[in-house]
Amino acid sequence: MTQPRRATRSHAPAAKPKAAQTRNATAWGWGILAGLVVATSVAAQDATPLQVPAKSVPVPGDVSPQMAKVIGAPLRANWAIQPRTGEEWKPVAEAGAAALARQVPGMLARLKVTVERTTIDGVRAFILTPDDIPPENRDRLLVHVHGGCYVLNPGEAGLPEAIFMAGFGRFKVISVDYRMPPEATYPAAHDDAMTVWKAVTRTTDPRRTAIFGTSAGGALTLAIVLRAKQEGLPLPAAIAPGTPMSDTTKVGDSFVTNAMLDNVLVSPDGFCDAGAKVYANGHDLKDPMLSPVYGDLSGFPPTILTTGTRDLLLSNTVRVHRKLREAGVEAFLQVGEGQSHAHYIRDDTAPETKAVFMEIAGFFDRHLAR
Numbered sequence: 001m002t003q004p005r006r007a008t009r010s011h012a013p014a015a016k017p018k019a020a021q022t023r024n025a026t027a028w029g030w031g032i033l034a035g036l037v038v039a040t041s042v043a044a045q046d047a048t049p050l051q052v053p054a055k056s057v058p059v060p061g062d063v064s065p066q067m068a069k070v071i072g073a074p075l076r077a078n079w080a081i082q083p084r085t086g087e088e089w090k091p092v093a094e095a096g097a098a099a100l101a102r103q104v105p106g107m108l109a110r111l112k113v114t115v116e117r118t119t120i121d122g123v124r125a126f127i128l129t130p131d132d133i134p135p136e137n138r139d140r141l142l143v144h145v146h147g148g149c150y151v152l153n154p155g156e157a158g159l160p161e162a163i164f165m166a167g168f169g170r171f172k173v174i175s176v177d178y179r180m181p182p183e184a185t186y187p188a189a190h191d192d193a194m195t196v197w198k199a200v201t202r203t204t205d206p207r208r209t210a211i212f213g214t215s216a217g218g219a220l221t222l223a224i225v226l227r228a229k230q231e232g233l234p235l236p237a238a239i240a241p242g243t244p245m246s247d248t249t250k251v252g253d254s255f256v257t258n259a260m261l262d263n264v265l266v267s268p269d270g271f272c273d274a275g276a277k278v279y280a281n282g283h284d285l286k287d288p289m290l291s292p293v294y295g296d297l298s299g300f301p302p303t304i305l306t307t308g309t310r311d312l313l314l315s316n317t318v319r320v321h322r323k324l325r326e327a328g329v330e331a332f333l334q335v336g337e338g339q340s341h342a343h344y345i346r347d348d349t350a351p352e353t354k355a356v357f358m359e360i361a362g363f364f365d366r367h368l369a370r
Contacts, residue, residue, distance in 0.1 A: 057261060060338040066350035071338045079266035082274045086181025089151045089278060097157035104156050107348055111167025115159065120199050123192045124177035126159060128166040136370050137171050140208045143200055144175040145193050147215030147342060149275030151180050161214055161345045168354055169361030174200065185281035190289055193220050194227055206234035207369040214342050218244025222292035225300055235301050238367040240360045242306040243313045243342055244320060246293040248276045248285040252315030262312040264341040297323050302330040304363040306356055308339025334359055
Protein backbone atom coordinates (compact mmCIF):
# COMPACT_ATOMS: atom_id res chain seq x y z
CA MET A 1 0.00 0.00 0.00
CA THR A 2 1.45 3.31 -1.04
CA GLN A 3 2.19 5.66 1.85
CA PRO A 4 1.08 9.26 1.51
CA ARG A 5 3.97 11.66 0.66
CA ARG A 6 4.94 13.78 3.62
CA ALA A 7 4.72 17.50 3.01
CA THR A 8 8.00 19.37 3.28
CA ARG A 9 8.62 23.06 3.99
CA SER A 10 10.77 24.93 1.54
CA HIS A 11 13.43 27.23 2.95
CA ALA A 12 13.73 29.23 -0.32
CA PRO A 13 12.44 32.82 -0.09
CA ALA A 14 9.00 33.44 -1.51
CA ALA A 15 9.00 34.96 -5.00
CA LYS A 16 8.47 38.73 -4.99
CA PRO A 17 5.63 40.25 -6.96
CA LYS A 18 6.69 41.43 -10.44
CA ALA A 19 6.08 45.10 -9.53
CA ALA A 20 8.45 44.86 -6.61
CA GLN A 21 11.03 43.16 -8.82
CA THR A 22 10.69 45.99 -11.33
CA ARG A 23 11.06 48.64 -8.63
CA ASN A 24 14.15 46.96 -7.27
CA ALA A 25 15.65 46.57 -10.74
CA THR A 26 14.93 50.21 -11.52
CA ALA A 27 16.46 51.36 -8.24
CA TRP A 28 19.48 49.16 -8.91
CA GLY A 29 19.77 50.60 -12.42
CA TRP A 30 19.57 54.18 -11.20
CA GLY A 31 22.14 53.39 -8.55
CA ILE A 32 24.52 52.06 -11.19
CA LEU A 33 23.85 55.14 -13.38
CA ALA A 34 24.45 57.52 -10.47
CA GLY A 35 27.69 55.72 -9.71
CA LEU A 36 28.78 56.00 -13.31
CA VAL A 37 27.98 59.73 -13.37
CA VAL A 38 30.01 60.32 -10.21
CA ALA A 39 32.84 58.16 -11.51
CA THR A 40 32.82 59.97 -14.85
CA SER A 41 32.84 63.35 -13.12
CA VAL A 42 35.77 62.34 -10.93
CA ALA A 43 37.57 60.85 -13.93
CA ALA A 44 37.04 64.07 -15.89
CA GLN A 45 38.56 66.11 -13.07
CA ASP A 46 41.55 63.77 -12.88
CA ALA A 47 42.02 63.40 -16.65
CA THR A 48 45.11 64.84 -18.24
CA PRO A 49 44.17 67.90 -20.34
CA LEU A 50 44.26 67.24 -24.06
CA GLN A 51 47.25 68.85 -25.76
CA VAL A 52 46.23 70.41 -29.07
CA PRO A 53 48.97 71.30 -31.55
CA ALA A 54 49.19 74.83 -32.94
CA LYS A 55 47.34 75.22 -36.22
CA SER A 56 46.05 77.80 -38.63
CA VAL A 57 42.28 78.29 -38.80
CA PRO A 58 41.06 79.61 -42.16
CA VAL A 59 37.87 81.55 -42.77
CA PRO A 60 35.10 79.11 -43.77
CA GLY A 61 34.65 79.00 -47.52
CA ASP A 62 30.85 78.91 -47.47
CA VAL A 63 30.10 82.25 -45.79
CA SER A 64 29.25 85.53 -47.49
CA PRO A 65 32.01 88.00 -48.41
CA GLN A 66 30.67 90.40 -45.75
CA MET A 67 30.78 87.77 -43.01
CA ALA A 68 34.14 86.46 -44.24
CA LYS A 69 35.57 89.95 -43.65
CA VAL A 70 34.19 89.98 -40.09
CA ILE A 71 35.41 86.45 -39.33
CA GLY A 72 38.83 87.10 -40.85
CA ALA A 73 39.48 90.32 -38.92
CA PRO A 74 42.46 90.32 -36.54
CA LEU A 75 42.01 89.95 -32.80
CA ARG A 76 40.47 92.99 -31.09
CA ALA A 77 43.28 95.49 -30.54
CA ASN A 78 42.57 96.24 -26.87
CA TRP A 79 41.36 92.81 -25.80
CA ALA A 80 43.83 92.52 -22.90
CA ILE A 81 43.13 95.86 -21.19
CA GLN A 82 42.22 95.64 -17.51
CA PRO A 83 40.61 98.88 -16.27
CA ARG A 84 39.95 98.44 -12.55
CA THR A 85 37.41 101.20 -11.95
CA GLY A 86 34.49 102.86 -13.66
CA GLU A 87 36.56 106.00 -14.08
CA GLU A 88 39.22 104.00 -15.92
CA TRP A 89 36.56 102.46 -18.16
CA LYS A 90 34.96 105.78 -19.09
CA PRO A 91 37.46 106.95 -21.75
CA VAL A 92 37.53 103.45 -23.24
CA ALA A 93 33.72 103.40 -23.48
CA GLU A 94 33.57 106.93 -24.90
CA ALA A 95 36.12 106.21 -27.63
CA GLY A 96 34.37 103.02 -28.69
CA ALA A 97 30.95 104.66 -28.57
CA ALA A 98 32.04 107.55 -30.77
CA ALA A 99 33.28 105.17 -33.46
CA LEU A 100 30.19 102.97 -33.35
CA ALA A 101 27.72 105.86 -33.20
CA ARG A 102 29.07 107.13 -36.53
CA GLN A 103 27.74 103.95 -38.16
CA VAL A 104 24.22 104.31 -36.77
CA PRO A 105 22.82 106.83 -39.32
CA GLY A 106 23.72 104.51 -42.20
CA MET A 107 22.09 101.54 -40.47
CA LEU A 108 18.92 103.55 -39.84
CA ALA A 109 18.77 104.66 -43.47
CA ARG A 110 19.42 101.21 -44.96
CA LEU A 111 16.88 99.47 -42.71
CA LYS A 112 14.33 102.30 -42.86
CA VAL A 113 14.07 102.84 -39.12
CA THR A 114 13.61 106.06 -37.14
CA VAL A 115 14.85 106.61 -33.60
CA GLU A 116 13.91 109.04 -30.85
CA ARG A 117 15.30 109.55 -27.36
CA THR A 118 12.96 109.25 -24.41
CA THR A 119 12.89 108.74 -20.66
CA ILE A 120 10.74 106.03 -19.09
CA ASP A 121 10.12 106.45 -15.37
CA GLY A 122 13.50 108.14 -15.05
CA VAL A 123 15.41 105.64 -17.21
CA ARG A 124 17.06 106.74 -20.46
CA ALA A 125 15.80 104.87 -23.51
CA PHE A 126 15.32 105.02 -27.26
CA ILE A 127 12.21 104.21 -29.28
CA LEU A 128 12.89 102.65 -32.68
CA THR A 129 10.13 102.51 -35.24
CA PRO A 130 10.31 100.90 -38.69
CA ASP A 131 8.84 102.92 -41.55
CA ASP A 132 6.46 100.06 -42.32
CA ILE A 133 4.89 98.04 -39.49
CA PRO A 134 2.74 95.13 -40.73
CA PRO A 135 -0.78 94.83 -39.25
CA GLU A 136 0.15 91.82 -37.09
CA ASN A 137 2.91 93.82 -35.35
CA ARG A 138 1.09 97.08 -34.72
CA ASP A 139 0.08 96.14 -31.17
CA ARG A 140 3.33 94.35 -30.39
CA LEU A 141 6.33 95.84 -28.59
CA LEU A 142 9.88 94.57 -28.03
CA VAL A 143 12.25 95.57 -25.23
CA HIS A 144 15.98 95.61 -26.01
CA VAL A 145 18.93 95.59 -23.60
CA HIS A 146 22.29 96.21 -25.26
CA GLY A 147 25.58 94.41 -24.73
CA GLY A 148 29.03 95.65 -23.83
CA CYS A 149 30.22 93.72 -20.77
CA TYR A 150 28.18 96.12 -18.57
CA VAL A 151 30.66 98.95 -19.25
CA LEU A 152 30.55 99.65 -23.02
CA ASN A 153 28.15 100.99 -25.69
CA PRO A 154 26.38 103.88 -23.96
CA GLY A 155 23.83 105.98 -25.84
CA GLU A 156 23.44 105.42 -29.58
CA ALA A 157 26.37 102.98 -29.59
CA GLY A 158 24.05 100.43 -28.02
CA LEU A 159 21.51 100.64 -30.85
CA PRO A 160 22.71 98.42 -33.75
CA GLU A 161 20.98 95.24 -32.55
CA ALA A 162 17.76 97.15 -31.86
CA ILE A 163 17.94 98.74 -35.33
CA PHE A 164 18.40 95.32 -36.94
CA MET A 165 15.43 93.88 -35.06
CA ALA A 166 13.21 96.84 -35.92
CA GLY A 167 14.31 96.88 -39.55
CA PHE A 168 14.42 93.18 -40.41
CA GLY A 169 11.57 92.11 -38.12
CA ARG A 170 9.48 95.29 -38.53
CA PHE A 171 8.68 95.60 -34.83
CA LYS A 172 8.57 98.70 -32.67
CA VAL A 173 11.43 98.48 -30.16
CA ILE A 174 12.30 100.20 -26.89
CA SER A 175 16.05 100.08 -26.22
CA VAL A 176 17.16 100.65 -22.62
CA ASP A 177 20.18 102.93 -22.19
CA TYR A 178 20.89 101.59 -18.71
CA ARG A 179 23.36 103.05 -16.21
CA MET A 180 26.91 101.70 -16.20
CA PRO A 181 30.13 102.44 -14.32
CA PRO A 182 31.27 105.00 -13.33
CA GLU A 183 27.72 106.36 -13.12
CA ALA A 184 26.54 103.30 -11.19
CA THR A 185 27.41 99.67 -10.50
CA TYR A 186 25.36 96.52 -9.82
CA PRO A 187 22.37 96.36 -9.70
CA ALA A 188 21.83 99.61 -11.64
CA ALA A 189 21.58 98.06 -15.12
CA HIS A 190 19.24 95.39 -13.80
CA ASP A 191 17.10 97.97 -11.99
CA ASP A 192 16.83 100.18 -15.08
CA ALA A 193 15.83 97.25 -17.28
CA MET A 194 13.20 96.19 -14.73
CA THR A 195 11.84 99.74 -14.49
CA VAL A 196 11.30 99.82 -18.24
CA TRP A 197 9.80 96.33 -18.26
CA LYS A 198 7.30 97.29 -15.54
CA ALA A 199 6.33 100.41 -17.49
CA VAL A 200 5.81 98.40 -20.67
CA THR A 201 3.52 95.92 -18.91
CA ARG A 202 1.32 98.81 -17.75
CA THR A 203 0.66 99.98 -21.31
CA THR A 204 1.03 96.84 -23.43
CA ASP A 205 -0.41 93.36 -23.01
CA PRO A 206 2.62 91.23 -21.97
CA ARG A 207 1.36 88.54 -24.33
CA ARG A 208 2.28 90.92 -27.15
CA THR A 209 5.81 91.61 -25.91
CA ALA A 210 9.28 90.08 -26.09
CA ILE A 211 12.70 90.92 -24.63
CA PHE A 212 16.01 90.52 -26.44
CA GLY A 213 19.67 91.43 -26.13
CA THR A 214 23.19 90.21 -26.80
CA SER A 215 26.17 89.45 -24.53
CA ALA A 216 25.59 91.41 -21.30
CA GLY A 217 22.21 92.22 -22.86
CA GLY A 218 21.56 88.50 -23.24
CA ALA A 219 22.34 87.96 -19.57
CA LEU A 220 20.11 90.91 -18.66
CA THR A 221 17.32 89.43 -20.77
CA LEU A 222 17.51 86.24 -18.70
CA ALA A 223 17.86 88.20 -15.45
CA ILE A 224 14.75 90.29 -16.18
CA VAL A 225 12.70 87.11 -16.45
CA LEU A 226 14.26 85.64 -13.30
CA ARG A 227 13.48 88.81 -11.38
CA ALA A 228 9.99 89.15 -12.82
CA LYS A 229 9.29 85.61 -11.61
CA GLN A 230 10.60 86.48 -8.14
CA GLU A 231 8.52 89.65 -7.95
CA GLY A 232 5.35 88.08 -9.36
CA LEU A 233 5.36 90.31 -12.44
CA PRO A 234 4.06 89.39 -15.89
CA LEU A 235 6.49 87.60 -18.19
CA PRO A 236 7.00 88.37 -21.89
CA ALA A 237 5.60 86.01 -24.50
CA ALA A 238 9.11 85.15 -25.73
CA ILE A 239 12.76 86.13 -25.28
CA ALA A 240 15.90 86.13 -27.44
CA PRO A 241 19.13 86.14 -25.39
CA GLY A 242 22.02 86.21 -27.85
CA THR A 243 25.36 84.71 -26.78
CA PRO A 244 24.53 85.61 -23.16
CA MET A 245 27.12 86.24 -20.48
CA SER A 246 25.28 83.61 -18.50
CA ASP A 247 28.21 82.53 -16.32
CA THR A 248 30.59 85.28 -15.20
CA THR A 249 32.56 82.71 -13.18
CA LYS A 250 34.02 81.53 -16.51
CA VAL A 251 32.83 77.92 -16.35
CA GLY A 252 32.42 76.36 -19.79
CA ASP A 253 34.38 74.39 -22.36
CA SER A 254 34.51 77.13 -24.99
CA PHE A 255 36.34 79.46 -22.60
CA VAL A 256 39.26 77.15 -23.38
CA THR A 257 38.57 75.80 -26.86
CA ASN A 258 37.71 79.18 -28.41
CA ALA A 259 40.26 81.31 -26.54
CA MET A 260 42.41 83.23 -29.04
CA LEU A 261 40.07 82.03 -31.80
CA ASP A 262 37.19 84.38 -30.95
CA ASN A 263 38.41 87.68 -32.44
CA VAL A 264 36.02 89.80 -30.34
CA LEU A 265 36.31 88.65 -26.72
CA VAL A 266 39.56 86.75 -27.41
CA SER A 267 40.28 85.51 -23.86
CA PRO A 268 38.30 84.58 -20.75
CA ASP A 269 40.70 86.83 -18.83
CA GLY A 270 40.40 89.80 -21.17
CA PHE A 271 38.58 93.13 -21.17
CA CYS A 272 35.08 91.70 -20.83
CA ASP A 273 35.93 89.81 -17.66
CA ALA A 274 37.42 93.02 -16.26
CA GLY A 275 34.31 95.01 -17.18
CA ALA A 276 31.93 92.53 -15.57
CA LYS A 277 33.95 92.60 -12.34
CA VAL A 278 33.89 96.40 -12.22
CA TYR A 279 30.11 96.39 -12.69
CA ALA A 280 29.65 93.63 -10.07
CA ASN A 281 31.60 95.79 -7.59
CA GLY A 282 32.39 92.88 -5.28
CA HIS A 283 29.00 91.16 -5.61
CA ASP A 284 29.04 87.37 -5.85
CA LEU A 285 29.59 86.56 -9.54
CA LYS A 286 27.67 83.30 -9.15
CA ASP A 287 24.50 85.15 -8.16
CA PRO A 288 21.91 84.24 -10.85
CA MET A 289 21.41 87.94 -11.51
CA LEU A 290 25.00 88.03 -12.82
CA SER A 291 25.24 84.38 -13.88
CA PRO A 292 21.67 83.42 -14.92
CA VAL A 293 22.60 79.86 -15.83
CA TYR A 294 22.54 79.16 -12.08
CA GLY A 295 18.98 80.46 -11.70
CA ASP A 296 15.66 78.63 -11.76
CA LEU A 297 14.70 78.61 -15.45
CA SER A 298 11.46 76.72 -14.99
CA GLY A 299 8.42 78.59 -16.25
CA PHE A 300 10.47 80.68 -18.67
CA PRO A 301 8.80 81.87 -21.87
CA PRO A 302 9.79 80.31 -25.22
CA THR A 303 13.41 81.24 -25.89
CA ILE A 304 15.57 81.56 -29.00
CA LEU A 305 19.34 81.73 -28.44
CA THR A 306 22.07 82.70 -30.90
CA THR A 307 25.82 82.00 -30.89
CA GLY A 308 28.67 81.06 -33.24
CA THR A 309 31.10 78.18 -33.62
CA ARG A 310 34.05 80.40 -32.58
CA ASP A 311 32.20 82.28 -29.84
CA LEU A 312 34.00 82.35 -26.50
CA LEU A 313 30.50 82.20 -24.96
CA LEU A 314 29.36 79.23 -27.04
CA SER A 315 29.27 77.07 -23.90
CA ASN A 316 27.45 79.81 -21.96
CA THR A 317 24.77 79.73 -24.65
CA VAL A 318 24.60 75.94 -24.98
CA ARG A 319 24.36 75.47 -21.22
CA VAL A 320 21.41 77.87 -20.99
CA HIS A 321 19.71 76.08 -23.88
CA ARG A 322 20.18 72.68 -22.20
CA LYS A 323 18.96 73.94 -18.83
CA LEU A 324 15.85 75.44 -20.44
CA ARG A 325 15.08 72.15 -22.19
CA GLU A 326 15.57 70.22 -18.95
CA ALA A 327 13.04 72.60 -17.36
CA GLY A 328 10.53 71.81 -20.11
CA VAL A 329 10.85 75.22 -21.76
CA GLU A 330 10.59 75.57 -25.52
CA ALA A 331 14.07 76.66 -26.61
CA PHE A 332 15.65 77.06 -30.04
CA LEU A 333 19.39 77.40 -30.65
CA GLN A 334 20.90 78.91 -33.80
CA VAL A 335 24.66 78.75 -34.36
CA GLY A 336 26.53 80.80 -36.96
CA GLU A 337 29.27 79.08 -38.95
CA GLY A 338 32.69 80.49 -38.13
CA GLN A 339 31.27 83.36 -36.12
CA SER A 340 32.89 84.75 -33.00
CA HIS A 341 31.08 86.60 -30.24
CA ALA A 342 28.10 88.61 -31.54
CA HIS A 343 29.34 88.68 -35.15
CA TYR A 344 25.70 88.69 -36.23
CA ILE A 345 25.31 92.31 -35.10
CA ARG A 346 28.39 93.59 -36.92
CA ASP A 347 27.23 94.14 -40.52
CA ASP A 348 23.60 94.66 -41.49
CA THR A 349 24.45 93.98 -45.16
CA ALA A 350 25.64 90.41 -44.43
CA PRO A 351 22.99 87.83 -45.39
CA GLU A 352 23.89 85.88 -42.24
CA THR A 353 22.84 88.88 -40.16
CA LYS A 354 19.49 89.13 -41.87
CA ALA A 355 18.98 85.37 -41.48
CA VAL A 356 19.56 85.58 -37.71
CA PHE A 357 17.06 88.40 -37.21
CA MET A 358 14.47 86.91 -39.53
CA GLU A 359 14.71 83.68 -37.52
CA ILE A 360 14.15 85.62 -34.29
CA ALA A 361 11.32 87.63 -35.87
CA GLY A 362 9.61 84.43 -37.00
CA PHE A 363 9.99 82.95 -33.53
CA PHE A 364 8.45 86.05 -31.99
CA ASP A 365 5.64 86.03 -34.54
CA ARG A 366 4.73 82.47 -33.57
CA HIS A 367 4.61 83.24 -29.85
CA LEU A 368 3.37 86.81 -29.49
CA ALA A 369 -0.36 87.46 -29.46
CA ARG A 370 -1.70 89.67 -32.24
